[in-house]
Amino acid sequence: MMAASPSTSSSTTLNSRFDLTTAQRLLWLGQKLVPESPLYNMAFLFTLGGKVDAGHFQAAFQAVVDRSDTLRTVIDEASGTAKQQVLPPFDFRLLVLDFSAQENPVAAARDWAEVRVRSPFDLSQCLFDTALIYLGQNRTVWYLNQHHLITDISSVKQLVETVGEFYARSLSGTLQTANPLTPYAALDLPTPSTRCIDYWRACELQPVALYHRSAETISARTRRVHCEIDEKRTAALKELSMHSSAAALTPALSLFNLVAGLLFAYLYRVSVQGQGRQQLAIATPAHGRPTKALKETLGVFIELFPLLSEIEESETFSSLLAKVREASGALLRHAEPGASEFAPSRDVNVVLNFIPAQLSDFAGMSVRSEWIHAGAGDPRHHLRLQVHDFDGRGRLQLHFDLNEDLFERELQDRVPTHFLALVDAVLADPEQLISSVDLLGDEERSQLAALGSxxxxxxxxxxxxxxxxxxxxxxxxxxxxxxxxxxxxxxxxxxxxxxxxxxxxxxxxxxxxxxxxxxxxxxxxxxxxxxxxxxxxxxxxxxxxxxxxxxxxxxxxxxxxxxxxxxxxxxxxxxxxxxxxxxxxxxxxxxxxxxxxxxxxxxxxxxxxxxxxxxxxxxxxxxRNLANYVQWAISKYVRGRQLSFPLFSPLAFDLTVTSIFVPLLSGGQVVVYPDSDEPLDLSLQRIVQENAVDVIKLTPSHLALIQGMRLGSRLKTLILGGEDLKSALASAIASSSQQPLEIYNEYGPTEATVGCMIHSFDSEDKAASVPIGQPAAGSEIYL
Amino acid sequence: MDNQEILKKFISEDLLNSRQRVEADDDLLGEEIIDSMGVMRLVAFVEETFSCKVPQSDITITNFRTIKAIDTYLAARSL
Known part of the structure; x- marks a missing residue:
């Protein structure tokens, strides 16, 4: 694998400090925003198909530490600006664990890794963490976690294969004769051309409000929802990508175009459908390794670039894929290393990470990989979709990394169903309208049917x-x-x-x-x-x-x-x-x-x-109608808590049914606000001032009465019913709350028992009609 | 050096860093000898070396599958 390299490490030993590359600088800045978050920890558990000798493994890994500067690279911030610092070769101590006595060694290893991966790296000390874990019966797993500052997915593949090669050499006694690896820190990447810089500077885009959710500030907590596309469909997608308007220069690019097209279609369907022609943007990494030598270098080269496509009501998969093919071609043509910092990437909130790389083997042993999610991700990214078949299973693996602040678990779990519906649709007929595909799974459909009827x-x-x-x-x-x-x-x-x-x-x-x-x-x-x-x-x-x-x-x-x-x-x-x-x-x-x-x-x-x-x-x-509604409302709004509701509306209003029965059937409280003798009933204002209730069920007209008032710390939920909800009004109220506020719009005729459907208001409208103030941090508006 | 030799030299030395030799008929794309990013590097090289503009719509499998194909494409452009 390692052909003679003209490079030597002599230059790197003379000077051990180097500027960060653009890729590194952007990652370093992202980490600085959330210093305690493991958001850039790239961890894998590799299950190796045989018993691995810890001594030879240690020797092999030590050889990589010695021969490549990448694993010895740390970040030095002492001078005020961050620099790459290459440490002199050091003694690497392999952590060896034995879980073979555990009842379920495989699960024990995964549990261990999932805890371990959540520790952030000290950037100035060491940017990798690795361990060998014995599971018994000749089964070994290798845990490898690296900070993104020194790795990307190609680098992970390269490292696995290099450690494997060195392991085999250690076994055969030829490790000493292994060649040095291509140095990383001293690489002098050319600066991007003005053609590329100008292209990205001129690029304009908007984030997309997935499921109508948006927020100014969200945390870096994410959850990974995984699904895989079966062999038949994976093969069919590859075939379609080569014989449709997605077809491009290479099989990998063609499949990328198809997957990106599906993601655009998905974004369109769950955000802006019905609003006419829309431009959507996602960010996607260019691998940044156009040459063979760079392909073999350990380190981080990927940079995110925006991929843009217009999409309209009459769009078919075919017509969209043709646009995506154009867009990805344009992206690649301008994706010179270092150019990404001129692109408006910070306005992109959806990332597609399409990974064509496949692991080969480890010293002749099969390798099965499991990507360990650290429960964190860049807070700018509401959704990161990772698509890969790293193990060559013949089944595309989809990881939907979803921001926990923005999407509730129930919704997160439905995301793959919505996406897979589009996969099936494009395979069934690429000429069909994207807007007419049925996205709902059976379970969700029956839930909605239960609500609707x-x-x-x-x-x-x-x-x-x-x-x-x-x-x-x-x-x-x-x-x-x-x-x-x-x-x-x-x-x-x-x-x-x-x-x-x-x-x-x-x-x-x-x-x-x-x-x-x-x-x-x-x-x-x-x-x-x-x-x-x-x-x-x-x-x-x-x-x-x-x-x-x-x-x-x-x-x-x-x-x-x-x-x-x-x-x-x-x-x-x-x-x-x-x-x-x-x-x-x-x-x-x-x-x-x-x-x-x-x-x-x-x-x-x-x-x-x-x-x-x-x-x-x-x-x-x-x-039965009353019980049905109340049980549903308790499951939706109360969710196991004991909440206070005010009784402030006339008994003859059906919304009062919610305020009485929902708390009293769930162990909560009714706080009665008696009628006043004043001509204008000021109960609602008193409720807001007294801050003694958790939930208020009210009409949009009521809501208008408290507009401008500061909502207290106790209030968690507003349930609106009875009239049309104006989105601007809901937005204004959400923004006057100091803490996350759930706003539900529930509607249904009185005949249908209080509320049949909870509906959403349109957050695009919201943005347009609320010139000052945005929803408070973490506010969620259920639409 | 004719066009094919110039391209062969660029691909072999600059893109493949002399780790692999390419011939005029090798399927650069189907075999993924160079990937799409490499093709873009090649396009930039072609534009510079042959003083021409390669429009996005010309970057196709037909035009870039082999060194011969690229040569044919360049010849057709100069007609």
């Missing part, structure tokens, strides 16, 4: 049963707070049971409508729960509504009982029996749970909406 999730358990279970689990937890008063779950349930028992005694039973005409109070909550426990259906009656409207509702439903307050009875005209909760004595009624409860198909409540004819229109909701 409000199919029952867990609708067999009614809210009455769920509430009683919650009481058992949270007996002494505070359930309701109203001013200075509060009730625990146990106390609340006892009062509900007394009233329910009383209602039963009065004749309330299954599906009997019972009016509730109360101002917001603890009693209102007790009334709602008691009607349901008694088996009835509650009918909210807004005390502030005109008497005629109230009478209409009472008549229309032939309501037999109305739970109310003695101060409100003059508004309730009709035949209904009025039960003023402040005037009846319930202490002698049983406070234990009733022995029967409503069935899923029974009516739970009736809401009157303003009908289009002018007459109020009643909408009936069954227990």
């Amino acid at each position: 409000c199919k029952p999730v867990n609708a067999d358990v009614t809210v009455v049963e769920s509430f009683e279970q919650t009481v058992q689990q949270n007996a002494s937890v505070t359930a309701v707070i109203c001013g200075a008063e509060s009730l625990t779950y146990e106390q609340l349930n006892a009062q509900v049971n007394r009233l329910a028992s009383y209602l039963r005694s009065q004749g309330v039973s299954t599906e009997i409508p019972v009016g509730i005409c109360l101002r917001r109070s603890t009693e209102m909550l007790i009334a709602v729960l008691a009607v349901l426990k008694a088996g009835g259906a509650y009918v909210p009656i807004e005390p502030s509504h005109p008497v005629e409207r109230i009478s209409y509702i009472l008549e229309d439903m032939q309501i037999g009982w109305v739970l109310t307050h003695s101060a409100l009875t003059d508004r309730l005209i009709g035949k209904a029996q009025l039960i003023a909760l402040d005037a009846i004595e319930l202490s002698h009624w049983s406070d234990t749970d009733l022995d029967s409860s409503p069935q899923p198909q029974n009516l739970a409540y009736l809401l009157y909406t303003s009908g289009s004819t002018g007459q109020p229109k009643g909408v009936a909701v069954e227990h």
Whole structure:
């Protein structure tokens, strides 16, 4: 492998300090921004197909340390500017571990590596870390971690093969006669031409808001989601790349074009589709090793360059691939070493790292590689897609490295499905429209179908049963707070049971409508729960509504009982029996749970909406619909926490259903904000000022009322429902929060039980309509 | 030195650093003797040496597969 090299190491021994290359300088700057992050640790576990002798391995690795300056290179910052410093040859001590006694040696080695890789390097000391791990039964794994400052993927391949060659020489006693390796630090790379510099300087691009997510500042934490493309599809992709508009100079470039085209199509579909013609940009590394000698040199040569493509609604895979082929040709033509610093790469937030390199063998032994992810990546990059078949498995490996601040786990896990749908689509018909490909996997489709049609999730358990279970689990937890008063779950349930028992005694039973005409109070909550426990259906009656409207509702439903307050009875005209909760004595009624409860198909409540004819229109909701919505909302918004919700909206609004049942069925709290006598209800402003709740369910009109106010530290989530959400408004609110804020837009007609779909607003609009202020750091807007 | 010899010398010495010899009929691209980045280096060399502009659309497999092909392409350009 190592032909005689004209280079000698004499020049490197004279001077041990060298300027950083452009590739190194950009990496060094990136590391400086997050000094404690292992974001540039490039680690692999190589499983070698045989027993490796630690003594010969040590000798082989020592020979590389001696013969190449790359592994001896560190960064010297003493003079104020970073320089490469080549250390004199040093004694390398191989770390040898034996996991053969472990129950699962393979898993133990991986666990060890995954912890080990997270330690950042001290740039001034040593930029590699390696170990040999015995797994028993002639199985050995080699852990190799290098800082990106001295390596890239070609260098990793080169190092594995060189250590392998030297290992074989050590075994055969010929190690001393091995040639020196091409020096790295002293390489004098030519400066880029003005043609290339001007080309990249003129390049303009915009980051893409993947899944409509964007943020000014995010952390360097990433998670790798892996999938592989099976043999059949991998072969078909290679074939297609050579016989489609992706076909270019070489098989590797053709396949790159196809993969890049798929990534563009994916980005388009999950970000800007529907907004007309768009220019998308990704960054992709040029390997920077145009000559054979550079190909054999250990070190970092890759530089990231932007790859741009326009894409429009009428784009087919074929037409896109032709554009990508042009773009990659232009990129390569201008990808001279050192030119990347003139490209606007910092505005690119998606990286495609397509690795055509393949490992050969290690001293005649097979090598299987596993790329160990350090859980970190450049925070500018929201997605890094690594595509390789480093082991020559015949199956393309896809690693989606996704920023943890920007994408929740559930979404991260769906990314491969979305991408693979496009892979299948291009293989099925490259002439089809990109915009018409169905991206959803079966699981996601069924989830969405469940949301879209409000199919029952867990609708067999009614809210009455769920509430009683919650009481058992949270007996002494505070359930309701109203001013200075509060009730625990146990106390609340006892009062509900007394009233329910009383209602039963009065004749309330299954599906009997019972009016509730109360101002917001603890009693209102007790009334709602008691009607349901008694088996009835509650009918909210807004005390502030005109008497005629109230009478209409009472008549229309032939309501037999109305739970109310003695101060409100003059508004309730009709035949209904009025039960003023402040005037009846319930202490002698049983406070234990009733022995029967409503069935899923029974009516739970009736809401009157303003009908289009002018007459109020009643909408009936069954227990199964209510239970379905509440369980779904708990899983979506609460996620195992105990959260406080304010009760501040009229009971007749369906959004109030969320504020009551979601906390009370998940061990959270309802904080009651009573109606005020002022003409304008200022409850919402008080909620924001008092900072006592975690979640607010509200309408966009409500949201407008608190626009400009500073949101407190406790508030975590806003759930919007009922009207169109203007994105500018949501953005403005997100930006007034000091901490990450989740904003959900939930919608659905009252008939569909509160909210059927959570929808997103468009963050592109957001950028356009919010001239000052961006969402606070880490703010997420769920769209 | 004719064009083919000039190209052979550049590819063998500058791109392959004398580690490999290339002949006029060797499939430079299909065998990946030089990769796409190497081709771009070659294009820059051709433009400089033969004082011509090679448009992006001319950088094709047909024109750059072999040294002979490049020679043919250059001859066609000078017609």
